[in-house]
Amino acid sequence: MATTTKTRAAAKPAARRKASSPAPPPRDEVPLLEWISAAVGLVCALVAIGFVGWDAVFGVRSPPAVEVRLVEVTPTPHGFVAQIEAINHGGSPAAQVAIEGVLSGQGEPETAEATLDYIPEQSRADGGLVFEHDPRAGKLTLRAKGFADPS
Amino acid sequence: MHANAAYGRALARAFGGALLFSFPLLMTMEMWSLGMAVERMRLLVFLLLSLPMLLGLSYYAGFEPTFRLKDEVLDALAAFGVGFLLSAALLAVFGVLGAHGLSLRADLGKVALCAVPGAIGALVAGKQLGEGAPSARERERAGTLGEIFLMAVGALFLAFNVAPTEEMILIAYQMAPPQTLLLMALSVLLLHVFVYRLGFPGESRRREAGGPLRTFVAFTAPGYGVALVVSLYLLWTFGRTNGVAPHEIATMTIVLAFPAALGAATARLVV
Numbered sequence: 001m002a003t004t005t006k007t008r009a010a011a012k013p014a015a016r017r018k019a020s021s022p023a024p025p026p027r028d029e030v031p032l033l034e035w036i037s038a039a040v041g042l043v044c045a046l047v048a049i050g051f052v053g054w055d056a057v058f059g060v061r062s063p064p065a066v067e068v069r070l071v072e073v074t075p076t077p078h079g080f081v082a083q084i085e086a087i088n089h090g091g092s093p094a095a096q097v098a099i100e101g102v103l104s105g106q107g108e109p110e111t112a113e114a115t116l117d118y119i120p121e122q123s124r125a126d127g128g129l130v131f132e133h134d135p136r137a138g139k140l141t142l143r144a145k146g147f148a149d150p151s
Numbered sequence: 152m153h154a155n156a157a158y159g160r161a162l163a164r165a166f167g168g169a170l171l172f173s174f175p176l177l178m179t180m181e182m183w184s185l186g187m188a189v190e191r192m193r194l195l196v197f198l199l200l201s202l203p204m205l206l207g208l209s210y211y212a213g214f215e216p217t218f219r220l221k222d223e224v225l226d227a228l229a230a231f232g233v234g235f236l237l238s239a240a241l242l243a244v245f246g247v248l249g250a251h252g253l254s255l256r257a258d259l260g261k262v263a264l265c266a267v268p269g270a271i272g273a274l275v276a277g278k279q280l281g282e283g284a285p286s287a288r289e290r291e292r293a294g295t296l297g298e299i300f301l302m303a304v305g306a307l308f309l310a311f312n313v314a315p316t317e318e319m320i321l322i323a324y325q326m327a328p329p330q331t332l333l334l335m336a337l338s339v340l341l342l343h344v345f346v347y348r349l350g351f352p353g354e355s356r357r358r359e360a361g362g363p364l365r366t367f368v369a370f371t372a373p374g375y376g377v378a379l380v381v382s383l384y385l386l387w388t389f390g391r392t393n394g395v396a397p398h399e400i401a402t403m404t405i406v407l408a409f410p411a412a413l414g415a416a417t418a419r420l421v422v
Contacts (some may be wrong), residue, residue, distance in 0.1 A: 015403050030225065031154035037162055038225040041232025047261040048235065056191035086355060093188055093257075120187045123254035150188040 064094035064143035066119065068128035070100075070135070071126075079130045082112075084142060086127065088119040094147035095119075101129040118150060165230065168276020169237045172308075173269035177241050181315040185389055186261030187254075192389045194260060201267045204307075205230050207300055208274045226274070234269025238262045268311050271304070302374050304419025305410035306381040313410055314385040323403040331402050337377070338405075338412040343371040345416035378411035379404055 071083040082101065088094055094116050100124040112129035119125045129142075176182050209226035223291045239262045242248050250260045312317060326334070346366065386392050392400050 030221070031158045031160070033155045033158045034225055034229070037158075037229040037232060039228075041228035041230065042234045043237070044235035044266070045198075045202065045228065048259065048266065049195065051256070051259050052191055052198060052263060056195045064220045071231055095184075095188075117186070118255045119185060120257040123257060143272060 005043050009010055010082050014069050040112055043094070046094035058101040062091035063079075064097075064119070064121070064147055065090035066094060066097055066147070067144040068099055070140060070142060073135050075134070079132055079135050082129045082131060082135050084114070084127055084129060085102075085136055086116055086144060088121055091121050093118065093120045093123075093150050093151035097125070097130070098145040098147070099127060100143055100145050101131070101135075102141045103131050103133060103135050103138045104134050104141070156348060162229070162233070165233050165239060165273040165276045169230075169269040169273040170234050170241075170274025171287070172275075173234065173238065173265060174241070175312055176268050176315070177238060177265055181317060182265055183247050183261050185315050186264040189388065189390055191260075193390070194264065197267070197388050198235045198263060200269070202227065204232070204304065205270055205274060208271065208304055211297060211301055212274050215320070220284065222381040225397070230270040230273040231266060231304040233273040234271075235262060235266040236361075237269050238265035258342050262264060268308075271308060271366035275308075277329055298370070299377060301418045302341060302377045303381055306378045307385070307414070307415070308418075309414030310378075310382055310385060310407055310411035314407055315389055319386070319407055320405055323399060323404045326402060326406070334409055337369060337406050339375050342378070342412045342416045343367060346370055346374070351356065374415045375408070375412055378408040378415050382407035382411045 065088065066088045067089060069087070071085050071142070074081045074083070082097065086097060088101060097116040099114045099116060100111045103112075110131055110133060112131055114127045114129055116119050116125045116127050132138055205227040206223055209223045209230065242258075242261055242265065247261060343366070365394070383392075383400075386400070386403055386407060391403060395403070
C-alpha cells in the first residue's frame with residue numbers, strides 16, 4: 001500500500017547514510033497512525049466477514065413472504081392515491097414484486113397494480129396505487145401477486 | 152511525529168486511489184443489487200480470498216525488496232479499512248444505504264462488496280498517483296508465481312469494472328460462435344502484443360528471451376488462462392452462472408476475459 005511507502009521512502013536516505021557505518025541500527029518504529037489505521041481496517045474486515053459469515057451459516061433461507069399494508073389515502077384531481085408499503089417477512093429477497101389492490105363494495109370491483117423493484121428480506125419498500133373511487137369508502141384488498149428471483 | 156504526518160499523507164493518497172478505482176462501481180446499480188442478492192456463502196468466500204490477495208498486492212506494490220510480514224499485514228488491513236469506509240461514506244451520500252427500511256444485512260453486503268475494489272485502489276495508489284516506479288530490484292523479484300499473481304490482480308482490477316453489469320450477459324447472448332472465437336483470438340493477440348511489442352512504462356521486463364514463441368508459451372498463454380479463471384470466478388460469485396447452459400457460461404467467460412486479458416497484460420502499469 002502507498003501508506004507505508006511514503007514512510008519507508010522517507011526513511012530510506014537515513015538508512016542509506018547509515019549503511020556506510022559499520023553496524024546498521026534496527027529500522028525505525030512503525031508510526032502510531034499506521035497501527036491505528038490497520039486496527040480500523042481490522043475492525044472493518046472482521047465486521048464484514050463476521051456478518052456475512054454469520055448470515056451464510058445461520059441465515060434463514062425461506063421464500064419471500066410479502067405483506068402489503070395501506071399507509072394513507074390522498075384524494076388528488078387525478079384519482080385517489082393509496083400509498084402502500086410492502087414488507088418482506090421471508091428469508092430471501094424478492095425482485096419485481098407485483099402488487100395488486102382490489103377495491104370492492106361500490107358496484108364494479110376496481111383493480112390497481114404496481115411493481116416494486118426490489119425488497120430485501122426483512123425489509124420494506126414503498127409504492128402507491130391509484131383508484132377512481134375512494135378506497136376508504138369500500139373494501140380494499142391488498143396482496144403481492146408474484147415476484148422474480150433477484151440476481 | 153514526522154513519520155505520522157508522512158503516513159497521514161500516504162493515507163490520504165490511499166483514499167484518493169480507492170476513490171479513483173471504485174467510484175465507477177459505487178455508481179453502478181448492479182453493485183447495489185448484487186450486494187444484497189449475492190449468495191452469502193459466495194460473498195464470504197470472496198471476502199476471505201480478498202485478504203490474502205491484498206497481502207500479496209501490498210508485497211508487490213510495496214517499495215522495498217525485503218518482505219516484512221508485519222508491514223504487509225498492516226498495509227493490507229489499512230487498505231481494506233480505506234475501501235470499506237470509503238464505500239460506506241459514498242454509498243450513504245448516494246442514498247443507497249437505508250433505502251429499504253432497516254435492513255442492515257443488505258447495506259453491509261453492498262458496502263463489503265464495494266470495499267474490495269476500493270482496497271485494491273488504495274494499495275496501488277502510490278503507483279496510480281505518481282509515487283514513482285519501483286526499483287529494478289523490486290521488479291526482478293517477481294518470479295513465475297509472482298507474475299501469475301500480478302496478472303490475476305491486473306485481470307481482476309479491470310474485469311471488476313464491468314463484471315457486475317447486465318451487459319456481460321447481454322453481449323454473450325448477442326454473440327454467435329464465430330464472433331466468440333474472434334473475440335478470444337483478439338484477446339490473446341492483444342495480450343501478446345501488449346506484453347511483447349509495446350514497451351509500456353513499467354512494462355520494461357519484456358520477455359524477449361527466446362523470441363515471440365517462447366514469450367507466447369511463457370507469458371501470453373498463462374496470462375489468458377488466468378484471465379479466463381478470474382472471469383469465471385467473478386461470474387460465479389455474482390451468481391451469473393446459476394442455471395445457465397454451459398456454452399452460454401463459456402461465452403460469458405470469454406466476453407469478460409477480454410477486459411481481464413487487457414488487465415493481465417498491463418498489470419505492471421497499475422500494480
